[in-house]
Amino acid sequence: MLERIVEEVKNNPGPLTVGELARRLDIEESALSGMLDYLERKGRLSVFRPDECDGSGDMACVACVYGSGCPRASKKEKE
Amino acid sequence: MAKDRATVALAGNPNAGKTTIFNNLTGARQHIGNWPGVTVEKKEGSTRIGDLDVGIVDLPGTYSLTAYSLEEVIVRDFIAGERPDVVVNIVDASNIERNLYLTTQLAELGVPLVIALNMVDVARGRGIHIDVPLLGELLGSPVIPTVGLRNRGTMELKQVIADAVGGAKYRGFHVNYGREVEEEITRLEEAISADDTVSRELLGKYFPRWLAVKLFEEDERVAADLERLAGPDSEIFHRLEESRRHLLSIYGEDLETIIVDNRYGFVAGVVREAVEREREEYVSTTDRIDNVLTSRIWGFPFFALFMWLMFFLTFFLGKFPMEWIDRLVTGFANMVQTNLTSPAWLQSLLVDGVIGGVGAVLVFLPQIFIIFICISILEDTGYMSRAAFIMDRVMHWLGLHGKSFIPMVMGFGCNVPAVMATRTLESEKDRMITILVNPLMSCTARLPVYALFTSAFFAANQGTVTFSLYLMGIILAVVMAKVFRKFLFPGESEPFVMELPPYRWPTLKGTVVHMWERGSLFLRKAGTIILAGSIIIWLLSYFPRGVAYGSAQSLAGYIGRAFEPLVKPLGFDWRAVVALMFGFVAKEIVVSTFGALTGAGESRAAISGQLQQIFTPLTAYCFMAFTLLYTPCLATVAMIRRETGHWKWAAFAVAYSLALAWLIAFLIYRVGLLFGLKG
Incomplete structure (x- = not known):
């Protein structure tokens, strides 16, 4: 099952959302999310979650348009 | 009982x-x-x-x-x-x-x-x-x-x-991991049970099977406990190593993945048996919107439309408060000039240097705030993540993979933290590409330059012209990413999936807070870097004593004329050279520099009028393109040096972007001349 996920992502010609991948593999989206967490931890693929930014300089920051005005990062610095 | x-x-x-x-x-x-x-x-x-x-x-x-x-x-x-x-x-x-x-x-x-x-x-x-x-x-x-x-x-x-x-007995269950794995688990269980110390200390709490499975899962706590009790050279760990080798040869996977995969397989089997989903699956509002906004056909046109709308609103709504601030700054400069009884140099420093330099940039504050409101709304609704997704499709079309899409959106804010944040990209090659193309994305510091030039030369189409510049930055970032991937950092990126957040209504408070947090940084920059830059420009424009302020005989003029031959083929003169040189410190200073060198001071209308003497619409567009593409600002260069660990990459970023800026401006200029536009 995990191998199928990696293969599907690797062979996909364009960008892929978790929802689309879940539909293709007929796996419940939340379950797929758990599997992706595992595969990400193992370094087999990566998952970009823009909604999870906490200003800590993780993946989400990279695509963030806040620039140096990131309120979450400045809040974190103050903490 | x-x-x-x-x-x-x-x-x-x-x-x-x-x-x-x-x-x-x-x-x-x-x-x-x-x-x-x-x-x-x-x-x-x-x-x-x-x-x-x-x-x-x-x-x-x-x-x-x-x-x-x-x-x-x-x-x-x-x-x-x-x-x-x-x-x-x-x-x-x-x-x-x-x-x-x-x-x-x-x-x-x-x-x-x-x-x-x-x-x-x-x-x-x-x-x-x-x-x-x-x-x-x-x-x-x-x-x-x-x-x-x-x-x-x-x-x-x-x-x-x-x-x-009360004692009701339930069968319970355990996942069957398959014959080979189960055999290895049993062997390991036997080794665990055979160890006296482990039996005495742990088997009262845990079943040997659980301990065996946890060892297969590379559970550090369980491994540490067993190592402490049985020793690292015990039969347990020999057995574990043999199992690892044996199962790897069969499955080609590590033990943990075999275990996890089997568990998911078991769950999928249970769900297949006991759960039925109606054919017409639940479709959320987010899915419905995404069917249009991220679709292959409509995704990009909608993205372009939202971008265009953002710039249209920025200039359409921004022009009214901009005029008020312009009048306020000009009035203040006149008041200082009229009422201040001080030496001429001090008066010039205050009026031409400080008020003129900072005021010329401050005039664009409303537009900066409006663009930040638009960006906040796009982000708070969840659309910005979709923009990244849509742009990623373009990157794939060019043969690029995964996270290389990131520069497509990150540069809209500020390039400095975007470069810094690339450190979390696992692939060094992706990271280098991301860092190098990042400055091609138009950050908000370039906006005052576009605003000044578009108001002077393209007043009826300010939004569209600015949109074209942003688009040019995106396209060139994609092209350069492709070039770097092919020649400097060949290879494949790791596969990746994107989790899109659901759409939300932005809140008024959230939008205002985000706008203020970003916009206030611009204000702070005006009071620090731009102020310092303006004073240096004043010094170079005022000295040597006796020459006309900002003239070709001033120090600034001397420097500008020395490099003028380099930009002549682009239709620029020495003033453009000086403005671009100071723009290296912070791009907004380009505006202040023109204020000083044209002698127009802080008044936007006066600067616009003077610019029309120096540029034509064609050369003005070339200049904006050059400003967009040429060397990243000083802070970004320093960050590139820090993040790549070498000055050579910082120097490369400066050199290639300068060459690219020159080439693109030259092409635009020459093509414009071919079409009969005035150079």
Whole structure:
């Protein structure tokens, strides 16, 4: 099952959302999310979650348009 | 003799409704504290079921029982160490496939398991039908449907708990990992059981099978315990190593992946048997919107439309407050000039240098704020993530993979933190490409330059012209990413998936706060870097004494004329050279420099008028393109040096962007001349 996920992502010609991948593999989206967490931890693929930014300089920051005005990062610095 | 006291633990995924079930079971009889030694909340309560006193412990929500998080360790330590009489596993019926993964691990701990199938109403609403008796049979455990929020199923759950405490026997289940794996697990179990110290210290708490599976899962805590008790050279670890080698040769996977994969496989099998989903699946509003906004056909046109709209609004709405600020700054400069009795140089420093330099940039404050409002709205609604997704499609079309899409959106804010944030990209090659193309994305510091030039030369189409520049930055970033991938950093990026957040309505407060937090940085920059830059420009424009301020004979003029031959083929003169040189410190200073060198000071209208003497619409567009593409600002260069660890990459970023800027401006200029435009 995990191998199928990696293969599907690797062979996909364009960008892929978790929802689309879940539909293709007929796996419940939340379950797929758990599997992706595992595969990400193992370094087999990566998952970009823009909604999870906490200003800590993780993946989400990279695509963030806040620039140096990131309120979450400045809040974190103050903490 | 029947027990009169029992302990029940509630375990489940986060958001499975565990706390609601806990409240339903205990009512007001609750106590909240902390787990020993940690700050994770511990909730305990009690209830009576017939003659039975039941203490209930609400365990932290967790998705699995590995040792990766504190919550996971707390849950498994409590269940293994305290051995509650019953573990109630709260399973969210609407996300059953994910929730049952934890169930497989709870079952492995060998405690009596009762399953509360919660939120069955939500599942039904989404067209998910669960055959509850069959599910119970497959899991060998009682399954009680509940709706925690409506307190449904609580009585039945209590009854099953009482039955389980009273000695009712349930078969339970464990995941069958396949013949080869099971054989290896059995061998390892035997080795664990054969070790006297391990048997004495651990087997009272844990089953040997559980310990064996955990060793297969590379569980550091279990491995450390066994190493401490049995020693690293014991039969247990020899056995483990042999199993690892043997199974790797069969499956080509590490042990942990084999275990995890089998668990998911087991859950998928259970779901296939006991769960039926209606053909017409639940389609959320987010899915419906995404069907249009991220579709292959409409995704990019909508993205372009939103971008264009953003710039149109920025200039259309911004022009009114901009005129007010312009008048205010000009009035203030006139007042200082009229009323200040001081030496001419000091008056010039204050009026031409400080007020002229900073004021010329401050005039664009409304537009900066409006663009930040637009960006905040796009981000708060969740659209900006889609923009990244849409642009990623373009990158794939060019043969690039994964995270290379990131520069497509990150540069809109500020390039400095964007470069810094690339450190979290795992692939060094992706990271280098991301860093190098990042400055091609038009950050907000370039906006005052576009605003000044478009108001002077393209007043009727300010938004469209600015949009074209942003688009040019995006296209060139994509092209350069492709070039760098091919020639400097060949290879494939790791595969990746994107989790898109649901669409939300932006809140007024959130939008205003975000706008202010970003916009105030611009104000701070005006009071620091731009102020300092303006004073230096003043010095270079004022000296040597006796020459006309900002003239070709001033120091600035001397420097500008020295480099003028380099920009002549682009249709620029020495003033453009000086402006671009100071723009290296901060791009906004380009505007202040023109204020000083044209002698127009702080008045936007006056600067515009003077610019029309220096540029034509064609050369003005070339100049904006050059400003967009040429060397990153000083802070970004310093960040590139820090993040790449070498000055050579910082120098490369400066050199290639300068060459690119020159080439593009030259092409635009020459093509424009060919079409008969005035150079």
